[in-house]
Each structure stands twice: as C-alpha cells, then as structure tokens.
Amino acid sequence: MYRFKVPDILPTLLPGFLWRVATTEPVLYLTFDDGPHPEMTSFVLDTLQQFNAKATFFCVGENVQKYPEIYRRILAENHSVGNHTFNHLNGWKTSLTNYLENTNRAAEVIKSNLFRPPYGRITPAQARHLREKYTLVMWDILSRDYERNLSLKNSLNAIKTRSRPGSLLVFHDSEKTAHNLKSLLPETLTYFRHKGYRFDALKA
Secondary structure: OOOOEOOOHHHHHOOOOEOEOOOOOOEEEEEEEOOOOOOHHHHHHHHHHHOOOOEEEEEOHHHHHHOHHHHHHHHHOOOEEEEOOOOOOOHHHOOHHHHHHHHHHHHOOOOOOEEOOHHHOOOHHHHHHHOOOOEEEOOOEEOOOOOOOOOHHHHHHHHHHHOOOOEEEEEEOOHHHHHHHHHHHHHHHHHHHHOOOEEOOOOO
C-alpha cells in the first residue's frame, strides 16, 4: 500500500477520475476533506489567507448543517467546495441506492459539480452513476495528516519531493488532524511559495 504518493499506474487503471490537473505551470491544488469544523477550518482559512492561497474543500453535508457560518466563510473567501456525501460514507460498505441518496442529500446544501468519495472508496456502479453530473476527484499526494503517530518529517519530505505541477494534495480540516495540520500546512505553503508556486482552487 502506498504511503504518500499515488502509484503512477493507478490513474492509468482508473482513468475516469481526476488524479492531477494536467499542467506544466507551477501550481498546486490543496484540498481539505471532512469539514467544515469550527476550529480547524477556521485555522485553514486563516492560514490560506496569509499566503493568498485558494483551495478546495470537500465537505460533509451534516457538518455543513452544523456549521453553516464556517461553510459560508469558505465560499465568501472564494475557495471552491465539493460533495463528500452527507454522512461520510464508505462506498465499499454502502449499497448503490443508499450511497446515491446520501450524496443527493449532501447536494441540497453543497452546490458543486465536484465529488470526492470518502476514504477514496467507491464502487464501479456508484462511480458510473455519479459521473453523470460530477467530476470525481481523487488525489496525487496524501499527507496522512490524520495519523496520530505520523512522522511530520516524512510527510513533509514526501510532499516537498513528490509534488509536481498540477498535483492534488489531500489534507483534512477535522479535529483528528489538529496535531499534524498546524505544522504541515504552513510549512507546505511556505516551501512551495518560495519555489514560485501558486495555489489554486478547482473549478466547482
């Protein structure tokens, strides 16, 4: 199992997903899953603002209902959003009907044509149906910020050395990542800003 970088063969085997934006320009696409969260999403937005960086937030519907003011701030600051189901469902453990119903419920509060399956787990049937109205977004680089015993040094090294123009990086604006994200995000932004990169949001 890969640690931080998606194997190059995977996008070839699963071509119906967006794994990376095809570009040679010095641009990265930071994405944040599982929010909004009152503390962590606010931290992320404050940090992005400091670097004049834009990002994409794949939101869980029930969290949007709990924290509508944080969700409104994401939109007000010109970041993009995506659907991450209403209850953060594992597609491999959920029937097609329930998965689509849950995604549709999330769509009532998240207006976007972007969708990322929680855990990256989605069945071919689920993907086939959702692809009719969504761009299915995966990732190129996984920070693993949710791991309690994560080596920040290893994560940062992987982000710095394996990211490339157009890479999609995954972080999480949730309570379980606070101990890692508060170091990972500012250091990532600082490093790549010095390298001449900009940070754009995906078009929703």
